[in-house]
Each structure stands twice: as structure tokens, then as C-alpha cells.
Amino acid sequence: MTHPALNTVCPVCGTQVPDDMPPMEVVHTSHLDDRGIPMLRVCSRACALLVHEEPDLYYRAARMNTKAASITG
Numbered sequence: 473m474t475h476p477a478l479n480t481v482c483p484v485c486g487t488q489v490p491d492d493m494p495p496m497e498v499v500h501t502s503h504l505d506d507r508g509i510p511m512l513r514v515c516s517r518a519c520a521l522l523v524h525e526e527p528d529l530y531y532r533a534a535r536m537n538t539k540a541a542s543i544t545g
């Protein structure tokens with residue numbers, strides 16, 4: 473089951489996220505706490521591990537449904 477509000481592009485590598493990939497909960501970051509637990513989807517476990525390195529960056533990219541590298545210049 474795919475959640476329509478979630479991203480379809482992996483924010484880490486830019487690959488299309490498989491339809492059966494469940495969303496992951498991003499670890500809390502200070503300014504996201506008041507919006508609840510943010511969720512995003514990635515294409516693989518390897519990418520999920522990278523999200524935990526910089527959850528804020530990748531969550532922002534996921535909300536824009538784009539690759540993080542494309543918003544960081």
C-alpha cells in the first residue's frame with residue numbers, strides 16, 4: 473500500500489522508490505519535532521542508513537520529491 477503523500481523519488485540517490493517499499497520514520501531533529509515524526513521513503517536499506525546520517529537534509533528532499541544533491545547545490 474502506497475501512501476500518496478510520501479515521496480516516490482529516493483532522496484539519497486534519486487532512484488524511483490519501489491512501490492512495495494514501506495516508509496521509514498526519520499529520527500527526530502530539533503526543528504521537526506513540532507510537526508510529529510517525519511516519514512520518507514528510500515529505494516534501499518543502504519540509502520536508509522544514509523538518511524540517518526543527515527535526516528534533516530533528506531527529509532527536506534523527500535518533501536520536495538527530489539534528490540538531496542539537487543537542493544544543496
Ligand SMILES: [Zn+2]
Pocket residue numbers: 482483484485486487514515516519
Ligand atoms: Zn536510494
